[in-house]
Amino acid sequence: MKPETVCTVVFSPTGTSKKIAETVARSIASDAGTEAAALKTIDLTHAAAHSAALSAGAVAVIAAPVYGGHVAPTAAKRLETLRGSGTPAVVIAVYGNRAFEKAAAELVALAARQGFVPVAAAAFVGEHSYSTPETPVAAGRPDAQDLARAAEFGAAVRKKLAAGTPAPVDAAKLKDVHTPLVPMLRFIRFVVGYRRRQKKNPVVYLPACDADRCTHCGRCAAICPTQAIARGDEAHTDPARCIRCCACVKGCPVGARSFHTPFAAALARSFTRRKQPVTIL
Structure with a gap:
């Protein structure tokens, strides 16, 4: 062909x-x-x-x-x-x-x-x-x-x-x-503990915006694939729309956006190979 x-x-x-x-x-x-x-x-x-x-x-x-x-x-x-x-x-x-x-x-x-x-x-x-x-x-x-x-x-x-x-x-x-056994078991242990904690005290993790750094350029709103950020209201992220892709975090030109989740450290520890x-x- x-x-x-x-x-x-x-x-x-x-x-x-x-x-x-x-x-x-x-x-x-x-x-x-x-x-x-x-x-x-x-x-x-x-x-x-x-x-x-x-x-x-x-x-x-x-x-x-x-x-x-x-x-x-x-x-x-x-x-x-x-x-x-x-x-x-x-x-x-x-x-x-x-x-x-x-x-x-x-x-x-x-x-x-x-x-x-x-x-x-x-x-x-x-x-x-x-x-x-x-x-x-x-x-x-x-x-x-x-x-x-x-x-x-x-x-x-x-x-x-x-x-x-x-x-x-x-x-x-x-x-x-x-994946080697030890890192995999370490990650599984983290996930089990995380789910247990979430069941007792649910926490919704969303990208955060540092208002002192944000210049309201609108780039985060423009690159968000699900319209979870509105132009002019860049400090807010709609939890119902956000898919945690972190495009806004990686695309912010002044580093005003961040995303903190316990999964980040667990992944970084367990999947280095x-x-x-x-x-x-």
Whole structure:
């Protein structure tokens, strides 16, 4: 198959999923006899409703972040507005170095329901939403090594497409990267204790705003994917809308926003070992 268009489809509040997906897409298109104009992007990050259909002559590269071992619910909902017509799809789950669990299989199943043929799947690591300089979790990823792997993955997909009608992948064969026993047990112990405390004294963790630093530039409101922050009222975050993606924290130009959750330190302690991308064709 020689694709007419390579279309990147992403939900990517902090840009990590988008960076990986675009690298894969460029690699697929590079030797496919297509011009740069054939590379397109459907960015669902700030689109509450975005109806789009892709033909069988296109290839979709669909990427979304992992929340708690599942596809981010907001991403899943927005991806349901997309339609394929037997369109080959590459699906990529992007997680914060803990575990992707069921997310890749969920993303493959979602793509299939929407009329796509998932011909390749992958799980890549991106900087965790909760990562800070004090509690780093996969800080700076995807880095150059990750993007090189993404380009190699795209080239392998390109070869599979060129070989003929590509067969769908079995997402169940995409295995999570092993975590050493001691860090895993330490994290499980934290989660059990956290849930017990929450049951007794529930606490809602939200991004906070330092009013003395905030310049009311409105950037946090502009980059929030769920309109949880209103322009002119940047110090307030709507708890019913916030998905804790931390786009506002990472995108604030003056460092006025922060997010403090006990999960950050637990993740930083338990998942320091670098996990590599996993792929299946």
